[in-house]
Amino acid sequence: MPHEDGPVYHPTVTTISLGSHTLLDFYKPVSCREGETPQTEDNRYLLSLLVMPRSLLILQDEMYQHLLHGIHGRTQDLLTEQVVNLSSTGVLLGETLTRSTRVSLTIRHVPKVMKMKLMLGRK
Template sequence: MCDNIEDFKVKEAPSTAYYIPNFISRDEEKYLIDQVNSAPKPKWKQLSNRRLQNWGGQPHPKGMIAEKLPKWLEVYTRKVADLGVFGDLVPNHVLVNEYQSGQGIMPHEDGPLFHPVVTTISLGSHTLLDFYQHRRDSTQEATAHQSTQDGDSSSEKPVQHHVLSLLLQPRSLLVLKDDMYTSYLHGITETTSDLITDKVVNIDRMDHSIGDTLDRSCRISLTIRYVPKTLKMNLFGKR
């Protein structure tokens, strides 16, 4: 369905964002939601504004003890890898976020534990992903979040300058790299509906126009990344 990723480049965004609508089918979307929902209860981590599942291991500055991804996720890490956006790498880490309507994630950067490409499959509902310019004073520099493994950025001060937003529809894939990965913070406002404004720069091929309001429902996102630094455990549990 995606012969040339360049056809999906968001031209109105800084370098580089690709937005691929209908990257997966409705059946695949349902299958993935069912898989997420049938994960064992302890797999969920409840945060104040969303809950999440971590697959592939816990990223750590000393190295992630890599765990094999389940088949249902591996299929999609390979499907994303086939686009070539990770070069020869195959993503080895997936963060599943679940947002009820009204929930979101504070502006944050994904940081140095990951290869600087992030890909996201959206399931169940649209959302608006907002991008903010880095505006750090010295205190913010000191507390800037060094990419916690679950992307929880509660220690980071809110950043004020909203530059643009991307509308992420269910079943779409978003790819962010280059400046869009390194020079901007991204976040999702805690709201139950989204107004499409001229800051939403990827609506040209969609059925929406400026002034539309979209009500959110429960959204699940699969954030698919590559963690370069991994550690292998031996049979005795030693690194």
């Protein structure tokens, strides 16, 4: 499901991807203008990035602040012209890649936002 990670992680999020490839899809945010055609995931879709095994993805600026992102749960990916980074991956347009297990390590800077004392096990 397309989502945003929120401003607390701004300005940069990095992800190390291990195991299988995946497609990271990007979407325009939902707009609620009166009289506008109802928006679906399909008509808000913009592009996809092919995230290869053993890769580092860095999201910031426009891609992070103003777009939603998500990964569809599927077992295969057909690579179309909407996958904008194919030329840098060594994979060809029209190929179908089969997904397997993927592990991602996401690194974010989270500023200290609250101090709280926890009273565990005390009465």
